[in-house]
Amino acid sequence: MPTQCATCQSPDTLDRRSFLSASTAMAALALVGTGTQSGSAHAAALTQAQRDKLTPDDILALMKKGNKRFNSGRREDHNYLAQQRASAAGQYPIAVLLTCIDSRAPAETIMDLRIGDIFNSRVAGNVENPDILGSMEFACKLSGAKVVLVMGHTSCGAIKGAIDNAELGNLTGLLAKIKPAVAATTYAGERTSKNYAFVDAVARKNVEITIADIRKNSPVLAGMESSGAIKIAGAMYSLQTGVVDFF
Numbered sequence: 001m002p003t004q005c006a007t008c009q010s011p012d013t014l015d016r017r018s019f020l021s022a023s024t025a026m027a028a029l030a031l032v033g034t035g036t037q038s039g040s041a042h043a044a045a046l047t048q049a050q051r052d053k054l055t056p057d058d059i060l061a062l063m064k065k066g067n068k069r070f071n072s073g074r075r076e077d078h079n080y081l082a083q084q085r086a087s088a089a090g091q092y093p094i095a096v097l098l099t100c101i102d103s104r105a106p107a108e109t110i111m112d113l114r115i116g117d118i119f120n121s122r123v124a125g126n127v128e129n130p131d132i133l134g135s136m137e138f139a140c141k142l143s144g145a146k147v148v149l150v151m152g153h154t155s156c157g158a159i160k161g162a163i164d165n166a167e168l169g170n171l172t173g174l175l176a177k178i179k180p181a182v183a184a185t186t187y188a189g190e191r192t193s194k195n196y197a198f199v200d201a202v203a204r205k206n207v208e209i210t211i212a213d214i215r216k217n218s219p220v221l222a223g224m225e226s227s228g229a230i231k232i233a234g235a236m237y238s239l240q241t242g243v244v245d246f247f
């Protein structure tokens, strides 16, 4: 067990251990890592048993905590080589994410996660399609992930392109999948891509519609959600503040 490791015996680790001891201590401790000063490898990857103990709500809470560490400048001191080695023989990710390709919104970084913690499917405008649904079904039904998180972000170029009716090669078809969100967004002010408040309102609506589409187009995931095995959730990441706002 991670807490038996001699390299953990720093005051920081002991405080954190006692703080977490009431709930999902072992798994949570492993997920957030321990001994940031030692950078020890013992908690470099989740085991299946640790992952399986977590509930969907535990997992959402851990992602929120990770984003808090990121946006407050207190992220873990990641030993990526240790994580790579610890996860090489098998992966037990807690969640599957659908996020935008935007270079400023890498989920693993902004939620302070490790190699092996999440599946992350990325496409401009974070819209679903049959291949992504298949990936999510693999992640949840076969691999054991318990959260599907669709995360949009502020100032999204794909959203702006959909608002502007931009046309370019295959991008035209991708933006067409976002346009229902433009039409469905209730907004009294200026409905242009120059109005960031409108752009962000459409991005939020786009996440809501994508979640509804996932439920509608994947009976596998909808069934798992109905039985309580997984949660399907949405979030918006602010490029300006570094905060992930979970719906």
Ligand SMILES: [Zn+2]
Binding pocket: 100, 101, 102, 124, 125, 153, 155, 156, 157, 158, 159
């Ligand atoms: Zn984007």
